[in-house]
Amino acid sequence: MTARETIIETQNLSKHFGGLAAVDDVSIKIETGTLHAIIGPNGAGKTTFFNLLSGNLKPTTGKVFYKGQDITGKPIYRMIHMGIGRSFQITNIFPNLTVHENIRLASQAMEDKNFRFLMDTTKMQTVEERTAIVIEKVGLSRQADIPARVLPHGDQRKLELGIILAPDPELLLLDEPTAGMATDQVPELITLIQEVQQSDDKTVILVEHNMNVVMKVSDRITVMHQGKILAEGTPAEIAANHEVQTAYLGGLYDLNT
Amino acid sequence: MTTNSNFLTRNRGILIFFVVMLLAPFLIGLLEGSSPAVVLANEGGLSKFLEGLGIEIFILAIFALSFDLLFGITGLLSFGHAMFFAVAAYLTGIALKTLQLPFWQVTLLVLLAAIVQALLFSIVLPRVKGITFTLVSLGLASVFHIIVMSSDMINLTGADVGLQGVPTPAFINPASERFRFYVIALIFLVATYIFYRRFVASPTGRVCVAIRENEDRAKMLGYSTTTFKVVAMIISSITASIAGMLHALYQPIISPTVADLGFTVTALLIVLIGGVGTLSGAIVGAFGFRLLDFTLRRFLGESASFVTGSVYVIFVLFVPYGIIGTLRLEKLSTRAGWKELFSRIRGNA
Ligand SMILES: Nc1ncnc2c1ncn2[C@@H]1O[C@H](COP(=O)(O)OP(=O)(O)OP(=O)(O)O)[C@@H](O)[C@H]1O
Ligand SMILES: [Mg+2]
Numbered sequence: 001m002t003a004r005e006t007i008i009e010t011q012n013l014s015k016h017f018g019g020l021a022a023v024d025d026v027s028i029k030i031e032t033g034t035l036h037a038i039i040g041p042n043g044a045g046k047t048t049f050f051n052l053l054s055g056n057l058k059p060t061t062g063k064v065f066y067k068g069q070d071i072t073g074k075p076i077y078r079m080i081h082m083g084i085g086r087s088f089q090i091t092n093i094f095p096n097l098t099v100h101e102n103i104r105l106a107s108q109a110m111e112d113k114n115f116r117f118l119m120d121t122t123k124m125q126t127v128e129e130r131t132a133i134v135i136e137k138v139g140l141s142r143q144a145d146i147p148a149r150v151l152p153h154g155d156q157r158k159l160e161l162g163i164i165l166a167p168d169p170e171l172l173l174l175d176e177p178t179a180g181m182a183t184d185q186v187p188e189l190i191t192l193i194q195e196v197q198q199s200d201d202k203t204v205i206l207v208e209h210n211m212n213v214v215m216k217v218s219d220r221i222t223v224m225h226q227g228k229i230l231a232e233g234t235p236a237e238i239a240a241n242h243e244v245q246t247a248y249l250g251g252l253y254d255l256n257t
Numbered sequence: 258m259t260t261n262s263n264f265l266t267r268n269r270g271i272l273i274f275f276v277v278m279l280l281a282p283f284l285i286g287l288l289e290g291s292s293p294a295v296v297l298a299n300e301g302g303l304s305k306f307l308e309g310l311g312i313e314i315f316i317l318a319i320f321a322l323s324f325d326l327l328f329g330i331t332g333l334l335s336f337g338h339a340m341f342f343a344v345a346a347y348l349t350g351i352a353l354k355t356l357q358l359p360f361w362q363v364t365l366l367v368l369l370a371a372i373v374q375a376l377l378f379s380i381v382l383p384r385v386k387g388i389t390f391t392l393v394s395l396g397l398a399s400v401f402h403i404i405v406m407s408s409d410m411i412n413l414t415g416a417d418v419g420l421q422g423v424p425t426p427a428f429i430n431p432a433s434e435r436f437r438f439y440v441i442a443l444i445f446l447v448a449t450y451i452f453y454r455r456f457v458a459s460p461t462g463r464v465c466v467a468i469r470e471n472e473d474r475a476k477m478l479g480y481s482t483t484t485f486k487v488v489a490m491i492i493s494s495i496t497a498s499i500a501g502m503l504h505a506l507y508q509p510i511i512s513p514t515v516a517d518l519g520f521t522v523t524a525l526l527i528v529l530i531g532g533v534g535t536l537s538g539a540i541v542g543a544f545g546f547r548l549l550d551f552t553l554r555r556f557l558g559e560s561a562s563f564v565t566g567s568v569y570v571i572f573v574l575f576v577p578y579g580i581i582g583t584l585r586l587e588k589l590s591t592r593a594g595w596k597e598l599f600s601r602i603r604g605n606a
Contacts, residue, residue: 086477094470095471109478167479
C-alpha cells in the first residue's frame with residue numbers, strides 16, 4: 001500500500017482520572033480514507049481516547065493534530081466544522097424531538113444562517129434536502145415524524161449514526177455504533193458504515209467489540225490495553241500477534257477456527 | 258398576495274384574540290349602557306375598569322412570555338427574571354420623575370439597560386448550568402432587590418413604600434387615555450407573541466429548543482450554545498423590560514414587590530398553568546392567574562392568596578402540561594408531565 005496522508009495524529013496523549021491513567025502515552029497516526037478499528041477489553045480507555053480526539057475531554061498531557069493542525073483544547077462545537085463527527089457508545093440524541101428534527105438540526109449546523117431569527121427553518125432548502133437524504137440512508141423514513149424516544153433501541157442507534165452523517169464530516173469517530181443492537185440488525189449498520197467510508201473516501205475510526213466484524217471491515221486495527229497501545233497492524237497481523245492473543249483475543253477470537 | 262394570507266392563516270388564533278380584545282370594551286360598554294363614543298372618550302364605568310384589568314393581564318402576559326422563552330423554549334430556569342421587569346419599571350419611573358428625560362430617551366435607556374442586564378447574566382451563562390444557573394440568577398436579582406429597598410435609595414426608589422408620582426406622558430395617561438393605553442398594551446402583547454412564534458420556528462429558535470433538550474449534544478452538532486443562550490436572554494430581557502416599562506406607566510405606584518422572587522414565581526406559575534414552552538400558554542395563564550386572583554380577592558378578601566396558592570398547587574399537580582399543553586396532547590397524562598417538568602427544572606447540567 002502506498003503511503004497516504006495522515007488525517008489525525010496524537011502525540012504522547014494521556015488522560016489521568018485521579019491516579020488512574022485511562023489513556024497512557026498514546027501516539028497514533030490514522031491514514032486518510034481508511035477504516036481503522038480500535039479494540040480492547042472493557043475499560044481499556046477507548047472511549048476516553050475518543051473523548052480526547054473529539055474535544056469532550058482535555059488531555060492531561062500530549063497533543064492532537066488534525067490534518068497537521070494542533071486541535072488540542074479546541075471547543076467541542078468547532079470540531080464538526082473542521083470535519084470531525086462523533087457518535088456515542090451510550091445513545092446521545094434529542095429524545096423529545098422527532099427523528100426528522102434530530103437530523104435536521106445536525107444538518108442546519110453547517111449553514112451560516114443560524115442567527116437569522118426571523119427566517120422560517122422549513123425554507124432552508126439545502127438543509128431539508130440533506131435531511132431527507134440522510135433519513136433515507138439510515139433507513140428511518142417511515143419513522144421520520146415520531147419522537148426519537150419512542151424508537152426501538154436499534155433505530156436509535158441508526159439515528160445516532162444519521163446525526164453524524166448529516167453534516168458530512170471527513171472523519172467519523174464511531175464508539176460502538178452497534179452497542180445493544182439486535183444481532184440481526186448489526187450487519188445492516190456495518191454495511192452502511194462501510195458504504196459511507198468507501199464511497200466518499202472518508203476516514204472512520206471504529207470502536208467495536210464484535211471481532212468478526214472488526215476483522216472483516218478494518219483496514220488497520222489498534223489494540224488498546226490499560227490505556228496503552230498494545231499492538232497495531234492489519235487484521236491478519238493482529239490476529240497472528242501472540243501478545244494480543246494472550247492479552248485479549250485468546251478466548252474471544254481465533255483466526256484458525 | 259400569498260405572503261399576506263400566509264401571515265393571516267399562520268397567526269389566526271392570536272389575530273382573533275386581538276380583534277376580540279379590541280371589541281371587548283365596546284361590548285361591555287353596550288352592556289352597561291355606554292355608547293362606543295362614551296367608551297372611546299374613557300367615560301364608561303365598568304368598561305374603563307375592565308380595560309384596566311385587561312392592561313394588567315396584558316402586561317403580565319408579556320412578562321410571562323419572556324419567561325417562557327427562557328424556561329420553556331431554551332431550558333433556562335432563571336429565578337432572577339423579575340429583575341428585567343423591575344429595572345425597566347424603576348428606570349422608567351426615575352427617568353421620568355427625577356431626571357425628567359423626554360420619553361424617547363427613557364425608552365432608549367430602558368432598552369439599553371435590558372441589553373446590559375442580559376449580558377450580565379451572560380457572563381455566568383457558560384459557567385453554570387441547570388439549578389446552579391437558577392441560584393446565581395436569584396443572587397443577581399436579590400442584589401437589585403436589596404438596592405431598591407435600601408433606605409439610602411429612598412429619594413430615588415421610594416424604598417419599601419414604592420416609587421410614587423411618576424409623571425406619565427399625557428398621550429398615554431392611564432386615567433385620561435385608558436382606552437389608548439389598553440390598545441397599546443394589547444398591540445405589544447400580540448406583536449411579542451407573533452414575533453416569538455416566528456423566533457421559535459427560526460433556525461436560531463430551533464437551536465434554543467435543542468439546547469433545552471440536550472445541550473451537550475447541541476454543542477457537538479457544532480453550535481456554540483452559549484451564543485444562542487445569550488441571544489435568547491437578550492430577546493427575553495428586552496421583552497420583560499417592555500412589560501416593566503408599561504407597568505411603570507400604568508401603575509400609580511411602582512412597588513418593590515416587582516423586584517422580588519415572588520414576581521418571578523408569578524411568571525413561573527402563569528407559564529405552568531398555561532403550559533410550559535407553548536407560548537400561547539403564557540397568555541392563557543396570565544388571564545387565568547389574574548382573573549382567579551381578582552375574583553377570589555373580591556369574595557374572600559386578603560385570605561384569598563392562601564386559596565389561590567392552593568388552587569395553583571393542585572392545578573399544577575394534576576395538570577402538569579398546563580392548559581394549552583394538555584389541549585395539544587388531547588389527554589391528561591399526569592405522570593409523564595411530572596417527569597418532563599422535573600427534568601426541565603433540573604436542567605440538563
Ligand atoms: N470520567 C471519568 N472519571 C473517572 N474515571 C473514568 C472516567 N471515564 C472513564 N474512566 C475510567 O477510565 C478507564 C477507561 O474507561 P473507558 O470508558 O475509556 O474504557 P473503554 O475502553 O471505552 O471501555 P468499554 O469497552 O467498557 O466501553 C476505566 O477504568 C474507567 O473506569
Ligand atoms: Mg467505551
